[in-house]
Structures are given as C-alpha cells and as structure tokens.
Amino acid sequence: xSEKVFxxxxxxxxxxxxxxxxxxxxxxxxxxxxxxxxxMGFDVKFLTGTDEHGQKIQAKALEKxxxxxxxxxxxxxNFKKLWQTLNISNDDFIRTTEPRHIKAVQNIFKxxxxxxxxxxxxxxxxxxxxxxxxxxxxxxxxxxxxxxxxRPLILMQEESYFFKCSKYVQDLINYYEKNLKAVMPKIxxxxxxxxxxxxxxxxxxxxxxxxxxxxxxxxxxHVIYVWFDALINYIAALGYxxxxxxxxxxxxxxxxxxxKDIIRFHCVTWPLMLLALxxxxxxxxxxxxxxxxxxxxxSKTLGNVVDPFEMVNNYGLDPFRYFLLRxxxxxxxxxxxxxxxxxxxxxxxxxxxxxxxNRTLQMINNYKNGIVPECNNPKSDLSELAxxxxxxxxxxxxxxxxxxxxxxxxxxxRRANKxxxxxxxxxxxKDPEQSEKLNFVLVNLYEALKFSALLIAPFMPDTxxxxxxxxxxxxxxxxxxxxxxxxxxxxxxxxxKSEVLFPRIDVEEWRKNKNKMSEEQEIKQENKIIEHEAxxxxxxFRKIEMRVAEIIKCEEIKKSKKLYKLELNLGFETRTVCxxxxxxxxxxxxxxxxxxxxxxxxxxxxxxVESNGMILxxxxxxxxxxxxxxxxxxxxxxxxxxxxx
Ligand code: MSP
Numbered sequence: 149x150s151e152k153v154f155x156x157x158x159x160x161x162x163x164x165x166x167x168x169x170x171x172x173x174x175x176x177x178x179x180x181x182x183x184x185x186x187x188m189g190f191d192v193k194f195l196t197g198t199d200e201h202g203q204k205i206q207a208k209a210l211e212k213x214x215x216x217x218x219x220x221x222x223x224x225x226n227f228k229k230l231w232q233t234l235n236i237s238n239d240d241f242i243r244t245t246e247p248r249h250i251k252a253v254q255n256i257f258k259x260x261x262x263x264x265x266x267x268x269x270x271x272x273x274x275x276x277x278x279x280x281x282x283x284x285x286x287x288x289x290x291x292x293x294x295x296x297x298x299r300p301l302i303l304m305q306e307e308s309y310f311f312k313c314s315k316y317v318q319d320l321i322n323y324y325e326k327n328l329k330a331v332m333p334k335i336x337x338x339x340x341x342x343x344x345x346x347x348x349x350x351x352x353x354x355x356x357x358x359x360x361x362x363x364x365x366x367x368x369x370h371v372i373y374v375w376f377d378a379l380i381n382y383i384a385a386l387g388y389x390x391x392x393x394x395x396x397x398x399x400x401x402x403x404x405x406x407x408k409d410i411i412r413f414h415c416v417t418w419p420l421m422l423l424a425l426x427x428x429x430x431x432x433x434x435x436x437x438x439x440x441x442x443x444x445x446x447s448k449t450l451g452n453v454v455d456p457f458e459m460v461n462n463y464g465l466d467p468f469r470y471f472l473l474r475x476x477x478x479x480x481x482x483x484x485x486x487x488x489x490x491x492x493x494x495x496x497x498x499x500x501x502x503x504x505x506n507r508t509l510q511m512i513n514n515y516k517n518g519i520v521p522e523c524n525n526p527k528s529d530l531s532e533l534a535x536x537x538x539x540x541x542x543x544x545x546x547x548x549x550x551x552x553x554x555x556x557x558x559x560x561x562r563r564a565n566k567x568x569x570x571x572x573x574x575x576x577x578k579d580p581e582q583s584e585k586l587n588f589v590l591v592n593l594y595e596a597l598k599f600s601a602l603l604i605a606p607f608m609p610d611t612x613x614x615x616x617x618x619x620x621x622x623x624x625x626x627x628x629x630x631x632x633x634x635x636x637x638x639x640x641x642x643x644x645k646s647e648v649l650f651p652r653i654d655v656e657e658w659r660k661n662k663n664k665m666s667e668e669q670e671i672k673q674e675n676k677i678i679e680h681e682a683x684x685x686x687x688x689f690r691k692i693e694m695r696v697a698e699i700i701k702c703e704e705i706k707k708s709k710k711l712y713k714l715e716l717n718l719g720f721e722t723r724t725v726c727x728x729x730x731x732x733x734x735x736x737x738x739x740x741x742x743x744x745x746x747x748x749x750x751x752x753x754x755x756x757v758e759s760n761g762m763i764l765x766x767x768x769x770x771x772x773x774x775x776x777x778x779x780x781x782x783x784x785x786x787x788x789x790x791x792x793x
Pocket of ligand 1: 158170378380381405446
C-alpha cells in the first residue's frame with residue numbers, strides 16, 4: 149500500500165440550490181488537486197455530496213405536495229449531472245439522507261450526549277430561514293436582516309440541545325497555534341483565531357420547529373441542526389461508525405476545501421466536535437474566495453447567476469476549468485467575465501498550447517515522416533526546466549495556489565515555443581550537416597509536449613488525452629505518475645494527424661452575438677415587469693408591503709425602449725425604481741405624481757440600474773392591440789409613506 153495518503157473533500161452542496169459557477173469552482177479545484185496528488189503517487193480519496201435536510205426543503209416539498217424525500221431524490225441529480233459534465237473524479241458521493249450518514253450522525257449525537265458534551269436547554273435568537281442559521285444580534289444588519297443574504301430574520305425560541313463546545317475552545321486555539329497551515333490562507337487563519345479568542349458559546353444543535361431532519365436519538369420531538377448533521381458526512385463516508393478501516397486510513401490526512409462563507413463551520417464548529425469525539429483535526433481547511441457576476445453576489449433575483457452548463461456548452465469544458473483556476477488566486481474574490489474567458493482561450497490555449505502542438509507535429513511530419521527521430525543526448529535547458537516546473541507546480545499546489553501552478557506550467561509551454569524560434573528547425577532541415585541538431589530539437593519538442601500533457605492533466609484531463617492521442621501515445625495521461633516520466637525515450641513513436649486543440653474565437657464576432665443576446669434578454673425582462681402575477685393566498689398577500697410615494701425625478705434609460713428610472717420619495721427615504729411605463733408618460737407628466745409603491749420587492753438590476761420596488765398601474769389592451777395604462781394613485785391627500793393594505 150502507498151504511504152502517501154490524501155483525503156480531500158468539498159463541502160456538500162445544498163440540494164435545493166441551482167448549481168452555479170460558485171459551486172463548480174470548489175469542486176473543480178478539489179478535482180484538480182485530487183488528480184494532481186494521484187499523479188504524484190498519493191493514495192487519494194475525494195468526496196463530494198449533497199446536504200438534503202432543513203427548512204427550505206420541507207417548505208418546498210409542501211408547496212409541491214410531495215414528500216421532502218421525493219423532492220431531494222429528484223433534485224440531488226442536478227449536482228450529479230454537473231459533476232459528470234465537469235469531469236469530476238470524485239471517489240464517493242454522499243447524501244445526508246442516506247442510511248450510512250444518518251447512522252453516523254445519530255451515533256455521534258448519542259456519544260456526545262452520553263459523555264455530557266450535549267445537554268438540553270432553551271434557545272432564543274434571530275434565525276435566518278434561507279441560511280438555516282441563527283444570527284447573533286451583533287452581526288444582524290439594519291432592520292433585523294441577515295448579514296449573509298440580506299433577508300429578514302425571525303425571532304425564534306425553542307427547547308434545544310446544546311453542544312458544550314466552549315469546553316474545547318482552548319484546545320483548538322493550542323492546535324492552531326502549533327499548526328499555522330491548518331487554516332488557509334493566512335487571512336482566514338487570523339479571522340478564525342480572533343473569533344476563537346473572543347470566546348465561543350455553547351451551540352444549539354437541535355430544532356423542534358422543524359420535522360425534516362435527522363431525529364435526536366431518544367427524543368423525536370427534536371431534529372438535529374442541519375450543520376451539525378451535515379459536517380458529519382466527512383466521516384460517515386469513511387464508514388464510521390461500522391467499518392473503521394477507511395476511517396483509520398484516510399481521516400488523519402483530511403483536507404477540506406470550502407468557500408470563505410462557511411469557514412466558521414469548518415474551522416470552529418467541526419474541529420470542536422472532533423475534539424469532543426477524540427478524533428484527529430483536519431490537516432488543512434482551505435477557504436477560497438467568492439465569484440461575483442457583473443460585480444455583484446450571484447442570485448436568482450438579480451438574474452446574474454452564471455450557469456456552468458452554459459459555459460461548458462459555449463466554450464468547452466477544459467477552457468472553463470482552466471479559466472476558473474487560472475484567473476484568480478484561490479483565496480481571492482473574483483468577478484466572472486466571459487470576455488476574460490474568451491481572451492484566455494485565445495492567448496493561453498489557442499496560441500501557446502495549441503500552436504506548440506501544431507507546429508511540432510507539422511515539423512515531425514514534414515521532416516521525419518511522422519516518426520520521432522533518434523537522439524543520443526536529448527538533455528537540454530528545456531528538460532531542466534521540465535524538472536524545475538514539476539517541483540514548482542508541486543510547491544504551488546501544496547499551498548493551494550492553483551493559478552501559480554498553472555503559471556509555472558505555462559512558462560514551460562512558452563519556453564518550448566521559444567525553443568522553436570531559437571533553433572529555427574526549418575533552417576536546420578535544409579542542411580544535411582545539421583541533421584543531428586534537427587533531431588535534438590524535434591525530440592525536445594516532442595518530450596516537452598508529452599510533459600506538458602502530464603502537467604495540464606489534473607486541470608484539463610480531456611485536453612491532455614487529446615495531446616497524447618496526437619502524439620501517438622496510447623494511454624491516459626491522468627493515469628501516469630510524474631516520477632515515471634523520462635525525457636527522450638520516445639524515439640520511433642508514430643504521431644497521429646494534427647488537429648486544432650482550441651479554435652480561436654473572433655472577439656468582434658463574439659461581441660456582436662453577445663449584444664444581440666443581451667438585447668433579447670432585456671426585452672424579455674422588460675416584458676416581465678408588466679406581466680400578470682401568479683395567484684397568491686391571503687398570507688402571501690400580507691407579505692407585500694405597499695406604501696404611498698411621490699415621484700420626484702424621472703430619467704430616461706438610454707438602452708431601454710420601455711423603462712424609466714424613477715426616484716420616489718417615501719417620506720422616510722427615497723428609492724430608485726425602474727418602471728416600464730415610458731410609452732405612456734413623459735418625464736414631466738410623472739414628476740410630482742403620487743403613486744403606490746411595492747417596497748419590499750427584492751432588488752433587480754434592469755439595464756444596469758438597480759430597481760428597488762415597483763409602482764402599481766392598471767393596463768388594458770385597446771382595439772387594434774394598443775395598450776392603455778393608468779397609474780394607481782391615492783384618492784385623497786395622505787402622508788407619504790402611509791401603508792396600503
Ligand atoms: N451545504 C453547505 C455546506 C455544508 S458542508 C458540511 C453549503 N452549501 S452551498 O451549496 O451553499 O455551498 C457549497 C460551496 O459552494 C461552498 O463552498 C460555497 O462557498 C461555494 N459557493 C457558493 N457560492 C459561491 C460563489 N458565488 N463563489 C464561490 N463559491 C461559492 O454551504
């Protein structure tokens with residue numbers, strides 16, 4: 149058995165989320181790391197899965213009139229499909245509704261209860277339903293909203309079991325003081341240390357207000373808090389508690405890769421649970437930054453979610469994987485730009501890598517009938533750089549600097565391209581006295597490509613395979629070990645037909661198509677504003693906050709045929725609202741008008757302007773299909789901000 153063992157996990161994904169590039173990012177990074185470590189000779193286990201309990205699932209199932217189990221059985225497949233599409237090489241996929249997980253969670257709960265580390269009490273606090281989290285009053289935003297998602301918090305009081313985690317905080321601080329890389333990057337390490345040092349209170353770990361969860365053993369009025377439940381997946385997947393073989397082998401080598409938003413659960417709650425259980429603490433927890441889109445947090449309401457399926461469909465899988473890991477340093481936030489992706493495809497993939505392959509294969513074809521020639525001493529500065537590159541890439545990967553590892557690899561690829569220019573093989577080919585030198589150059593280029601395929605294999609497995617195919621090598625690069633690579637042992641290999649790896653994208657053409665598409669989308673969005681709403685019940689209706697407001701300013705939105713940008717005075721604040729009423733009023737007609745404004749509508753970006761509400765209007769189609777519209781205004785003079793009910 150190999151001595152090098154590596155266990156790597158992604159967080160398990162909320163099954164009710166629509167997978168977006170944020171999700172793709174964590175898992176693609178984990179996948180590249182798992183593949184790299186395998187090629188480094190490690191015995192790797194790579195885990196991902198879905199988080200399937202909680203309030204949101206319960207509510208959604210009720211709405212659809214199916215059981216929560218039916219719902220999660222259906223929708224966890226979205227993630228499975230995404231991992232297949234992204235060529236993720238996970239060794240296991242765990243669902244928190246599986247018996248193996250439920251058993252592990254109940255076993256751990258009972259163990260901690262029996263040893264006095266879980267006790268019963270009463271909990272009261274502000275709770276965010278979408279985030280399934282109690283929010284301390286010190287972290288709440290204005291109007292008692294959630295600091296993470298901005299939605300209103302609910303005051304809850306319930307009998308609850310508590311985890312006596314405060315008991316283990318000092319042990320955890322001691323561990324982190326000795327293990328400076330246990331939380332990465334440094335900024336997150338500091339964040340966690342100062343959080344721990346500021347004092348951690350015992351945590352509530354059960355709910356009575358919820359049914360869809362794992363029951364507390366022996367007290368079925370309670371279900372186990374979804375985070376306490378979910379974190380245990382990492383050891384449930386190793387067979388705990390029934391079969392400890394894998395657990396013993398892999399657990400001491402575990403690395404968690406997570407987004408920075410869930411670092412406290414992974415670097416505080418989870419290690420405190422592990423300390424109470426007497427298990428090893430994770431070797432490393434690595435937090436990556438967040439992808440934004442159009443400069444904002446991705447959300448369905450803003451309509452700016454970047455769909456990974458669409459990206460793969462439009463640009464190809466490996467370019468997308470390459471871009472995610474190359475574009476921004478792993479710990480940093482980054483704004484997703486399709487144009488940046490297009491530029492990377494053209495420069496790094498088509499130009500650097502694609503050209504190296506095509507030029508080399510062409511020369512081997514033209515000068516050597518497609519057969520790699522003999523060369524007595526193939527060592528060169530390129531072979532030296534190859535050795536250095538894998539060392540550098542390894543070091544970068546050990547620090548989770550995916551972008552740096554790729555930079556080193558690309559320096560090597562660019563050096564190989566330069567090698568062609570320096571030796572000008574086309575000149576050597578004309579001079580029979582230079583035939584040995586020509587062989588030396590061609591062998592070096594062939595080896596450089598072979599080695600490049602190995603280097604890129606963890607990041608772009610398909611491309612590596614395509615390069616191997618064209619080089620006439622009949623095996624899968626991802627299954628090779630770096631240590632077995634030898635420079636200059638390929639003489640006699642017969643290359644295959646050269647094919648373009650990455651077609652260049654015409655940026656002008658691409659821009660035109662993009663503009664056309666966004667115009668179409670804009671029209672669709674505009675139409676939505678005045679479309680008929682779906683039927684709602686009285687509870688839903690009461691949730692709508694409407695107030696009297698005065699239009700104090702009306703501006704044109706140049707890009708839009710339908711929208712005005714309105715400024716409305718509510719007495720206690722002013723709001724910007726985009727309204728699709730341009731065809732019916734001039735700005736002068738609107739300024740000074742009193743209207744009814746829906747004030748708690750989630751913000752939406754329309755033609756680049758954030759709209760915070762909607763004014764009420766009635767419409768009717770006239771003969772000839774023309775539309776008539778009238779604003780709903782208060783019948784009497786009533787103070788601005790008055791509530792409409
Ligand atoms: N279910 C919890 C994790 C439980 S682990 C025991 C959860 N799920 S999640 O689906 O919301 O997030 C999964 C991962 O995707 C997290 O690492 C999160 O940080 C990451 N991302 C979600 N949106 C993201 C971006 N916009 N950008 C980068 N990654 C983000 O949290």
